[in-house]
């Protein structure tokens with residue numbers, strides 16, 4: 001890949017997370033390439049390259065299974081007309097002519113280390129090697145200016161710091177609280193990508209705590225933040241249990257789903273709004289839940305986009321909850337519902353984090369294992385459909401066992417088609 005560009009007479013280096021992670025002893029996720037070839041020239045060298053117009057044009061080059069991002073050196077940003085009133089960079093299309101120009105446009109010193117294939121050396125213009133040695137995450141240049149140029153860098157500080165277990169340089173920490181509101185200027189679709197990197201991660205719990213601590217969380221999830229203020233213990237227990245579960249699943253290479261993540265993050269606001277709708281508007285439980293779900297997703301999407309392929313199953317997980325709370329003869333049927341597993345995992349999470357649902361959760365665990373205990377006295381009161389001795393009763397059908405037995409978290413794996 002690098003040799004292709006080199007043989008065509010261009011400079012090319014590996015840079016960014018790949019080099020950084022290798023040097024820090026972490027398995028790199030992917031590799032980024034920086035070159036002085038312009039996008040059209042990159043395409044002449046790699047005919048399969050696709051040019052992707054982000055704020056800055058880059059080329060995606062397929063290498064076997066992998067896609068490598070090839071970016072032309074960035075140049076100095078022009079004067080003030082390229083920025084908005086908060087300092088955010090709006091247009092960014094000047095190519096750099098030297099590697100050093102490219103280096104100082106990168107975010108952190110450890111992200112601006114270039115691996116040179118010609119002599120297998122590392123090129124470092126910004127003191128990245130020292131910061132790597134002292135395990136420090138430091139912005140290149142003035143931190144406030146760099147956060148203002150692109151507020152997403154605040155989220156990157158949290159994510160990369162936790163990923164590598166590096167200390168954030170004091171300069172990188174100090175402006176966070178003050179500048180957090182600038183995240184409002186970032187398009188929700190870009191924040192969706194960043195939120196997944198932060199929270200569908202093995203460091204999800206640490207990332208959540210840091211985001212909350214630095215005042216970034218309330219910009220991303222304002223309604224969830226309110227719930228955290230209203231009932232800190234319960235909200236924190238629930239969110240952290242969900243994120244810890246996600247992290248465990250990732251560590252054991254099980255799939256995780258954004259739908260389950262958003263369902264967890266928005267559950268407390270949904271519940272609160274549902275209670276309010278029942279009390280104030282006299283809605284019945286079903287209607288209150290449907291309306292609260294719609295509202296929660298709509299409000300959240302103003303900050304962090306939730307694509308429909310994830311918001312639809314998230315709403316289904318919520319709307320399944322009251323159905324799980326009704327135990328009666330026909331509850332059986334729910335076991336074969338495509339959303340059952342995710343909804344059941346969600347119920348376990350609720351039970352784990354303090355909602356009085358332990359007995360109910362155990363009942364559903366047993367039901368899945370084909371040994372449902374009888375419906376306890378009075379357990380039908382939610383549904384009022386009249387029991388017939390529980391799913392263990394006469395109408396019991398054989399059914400396929402789903403996933404791993406109880407206890408799991410397997411429902412997160414239910415990626416929508």
Ligand code: ATP
Nearest residue numbers: 015016017018029030032105106107111112150153
């Ligand atoms: P990872 O791929 O592990 O998530 P990364 O640092 O490689 O981390 P990418 O988004 O792949 O993240 O970016 C590649 C490189 O591009 C970064 O290492 C950095 O040098 C530069 N970069 C990315 N985002 C920014 C940004 N917002 N501002 C300045 N430079 C950036």
Ligand code: MG
Nearest residue numbers: 016017030032
């Ligand atoms: Mg990368």
